[in-house]
């Protein structure tokens with residue numbers, strides 16, 4: 232009300248929300264500049280496991296509250312002493328492995344029968360990345376526009392899926408036909424998630440085992456099993472059944488949430504970071520619990536199992552500016568002309584692949 236002291240809204244009150252607001256990207260216009268710049272943010276309380284790993288390698292010492300888990304993995308796994316079930320494996324993937332998973336995330340993971348956020352509007356989209364590389368446009372084929380006029384071939388057998396087709400960007404639409412279209416490059420920028428293995432139904436918030444799906448690639452299963460081993464109950468092997476791939480662009484965030492749709496929380500979620508650096512918040516069982524913040528870099532893997540499965544977590548920020556993204560070593564791997572689209576994408580994006588055992 233006018234003249235009264237501003238009251239925080241309900242959503243601003245929790246400790247988790249406060250931390251999200253602290254790290255979120257805000258842009259302000261600097262004096263003498265017309266361009267908006269990211270506002271300064273205090274990062275002094277953000278844990279940096281890259282430095283933890285370096286000092287561990289040099290001096291075998293960890294900062295207070297962090298310890299190294301002794302397990303069979305060929306690299307250090309760190310945990311917070313007061314946050315059981317949460318494990319951090321800094322630099323778990325080599326640059327070549329990161330490169331491989333970026334390629335897979337952009338080419339094969341969004342392929343039908345896997346679903347993406349685009350399914351709801353366009354139906355299944357085949358070969359999106361290929362269409363980006365060939366500068367194609369997705370066109371809604373109206374009843375009067377014949378496929379042959381657009382020079383396209385249907386990629387799906389069913390009628391619904393035939394409504395949207397990729398064609399050359401300069402295709403001429405016959406007079407009188409209204410025609411919606413969207414550039415493949417825009418669709419790629421708007422890609423938010425794809426689901427592998429058992430398909431997650433976001434509206435019902437459960438796994439729809441009746442939906443057709445592609446098998447999770449063996450190499451990804453192998454990697455997830457190897458990484459998960461440190462957080463598995465003794466004598467059991469992790470069984471990857473589903474994965475969600477999240478795609479983040481500049482300004483995107485993932486609000487605080489729980490991953491509670493899997494039956495058995497003793498099994499970890501294996502979460503792989505690729506591309507631009509991000510801030511991850513790990514809270515407690517209530518949004519009122521103050522979360523701990525940490526950087527996630529390309530190649531880092533975190534595991535959330537047991538009690539950590541009951542904890543709110545989220546990504547309030549990704550860093551897409553050259554100075555802070557720390558993505559150059561990965562981007563420079565995409566050096567050939569054919570790889571230009573991968574390079575352009577990953578320079579300002581982050582991909583997260585999280586693999587789950589559902590049953």
Ligand SMILES: O=C(O)CCC(=O)C(=O)O
Pocket residue numbers: 475477485490502504511527544545546583585
């Ligand atoms: O992007 C991340 O690192 C976290 C992803 C996540 O929390 C989720 O998909 O549930």
